[in-house]
Amino acid sequence: MPKELSQTKAPPSASSKRIYIFQLLTVFIGFLIFGFSENIKGPAIPRIQLEMGLDEMRIGTLLSLNSLGYLLACSFTAYLIRKIGIKAVCLLSFGSMVVSGVLIFLSRSYPALSGSFFLMYIGNGMLEIGLAVLGARIFVRNTGTMMNLSHFFYGLSSTVAPMIASGLMTLSIGGRAIDWRDVYLLILSLAVLPMIPAIAGKFPSGGNTEDDRIPLRTIAADPVIWMLIAILSFGVISEMAVGGWLVNFLEKAYGWSGTAAAGMLSVFFLCFTFARLFLGPVTDKIGFTLSVIVFSALSGLLTFAAIAAGEPGAFLFAAAGIGIAPIYPTVMALIAQRYRKGSDTAITFIVTLMGVSSVIGNYLIGAIITGIKDIVASSRGAENGLLLGLQAGYVFIGLCALLCALSAVPLYRYLKKRGELL
Template structure:
């Protein structure tokens, strides 16, 4: 497999390009994780059940998926700079659309637009980071994703706080106004992106790894499976935990949002500290250990009930390094096919996340109705959510299991990274 000549970025664009990456992950984390406190209020305002929430998250994942499918090719032609600017701009504009959404259908379209921007930003930041972080890749990838964890930690509490803010004759800002304010922050990273000279792809068309060759690589499919299970665990806890705590255990919105923030605090600390560990013990061993930890603690937290809720925080610590470590693995294994590898991996992962969102919503609704007929509405709702969170934990365990299989395969071929 050919390797791309390692060329150091020109000094003039290092500071601003770092700002683009770090600020980009900050606003990415905000946009992804303010939904936790907002979803219960969305359900009240629009009169939707858990299955419809799962449908909403699945539709949004489709928007993310569509963006991922074309962003790599678009950035190769138009440049990573324009791609980044469009992603930030689309996310900021979606906040306006969400604010003026008068019904669930219009809101779904507005949210879909936000996830188009999210998908473009996901690919743009991954490509940009892989081009710049050519040394200490595991640590630098985890450091950049630390900023995602930082904003994700603050996002639930900020969202819950802003939703209760009153203005003009005592009117509350509400969840729609909160989205408008939070997504308007996407304008900030547009400034360094506009003035920076971001690195371009130096790989010639002859050197570049074709997508067909990438898809024929067995390792590529293992990477996709591993990343998919890891992301399902991360995003599902972020999307459902507040709803679970509020409706099953009667926690207040502030307390439930605080618990989600603790999850992301551990998530943030994990990405800050475990990057060193990743470079020391290797990419594959890191994924095996930490995804297994995340899966097991999620299952235990669910089985223990209210007394075990704190274990969700441990799950945040465990799942934190999985995504950036997989990105580092891709960057090292496919240096001449980086854009294609990231695009295909994240796109297929997006398909799996769409399916999992639908399945998770349907699973919760199924067990809720089943146990309601046996134990009553209150207990049925709790059991429905618990079934969903056990599924989430199993995804973490499967991430570890497939990582073990891949590790053994790579070890036999002397290709362990």
């Protein structure tokens, strides 16, 4: 019998198809819940700020503490995956999100709220690493398309999350108005849904013995890793900052209503969502690295154009979602292809260091807004100070997108020179 025929794989059985369906449901619904948990904060933050009397610096600090929880989770999730398995890690992350929803509901002070958000972001960090590793293990073909498709569900829930949160906060039940605490409780309770396919399914192991696994020191010695860290750091700061600051910007800089501002954030995530759905095959076709350069540069330019155009150009903030959307899943696809035997270690290493930048980035945005606001207010009035401060904060967000593109240029040259371009 010819060698190639003897190695032909048998068609997948009904059992293996069912297992794959449970894996897909866990990934897709998991990202759906992840998007909800991340992006109800847009409409919630102005209400939190008003109720607790917080300035922009303390809001930036709150978001930085959230990123710190995310960072902490990233630092130990790969270890947990190796010790207790990816299935248990996914269940633990979903469970911690439910618990954090209850604690946010009970929060009545800034420290209590900060601690509750910190726990939520620990769950989010564990979930992101878990879903990324699971995706790297099961998406062995058309990796760019499938990674973008799975992250499409994050964008889908991110699109509707601001509108749902804003709409819920206009309702009353039994004469009691629904506030931001109720919204967090309701939304985070949905994390029980992906626990169902996770419990029912069977997840793949790493597929390598410890001897076969690429050690951390080898991964850390690869220059590509550090280039990817720079790319993701700038890209994720730019992506995540929109959820935290766009509604605040539109309400305070342009005087938009909470509903209208949340609507624009939803439009951003609509562009974001469909970009991930339709641009995934493009990344497979033109290459992962070139895709990052083109799309992140587009996002930065659109953000700067939106600031320059003023209120009539506010829709360009939403259009910037088209460019920034493919960055994270495309880099994850690149990692999955390049580090197939050590994807969990590589993903954790990169995302952990990326999280450090996210902490710094969130803090800097709040500091820039507050600093410029205070400087300008002393000479040109509080209203002008706030406007210019918010614009300066958003300039930093657009600059991060451009720096993401610039960081990908040396990676493209490095890989092309060695014939390793992906």
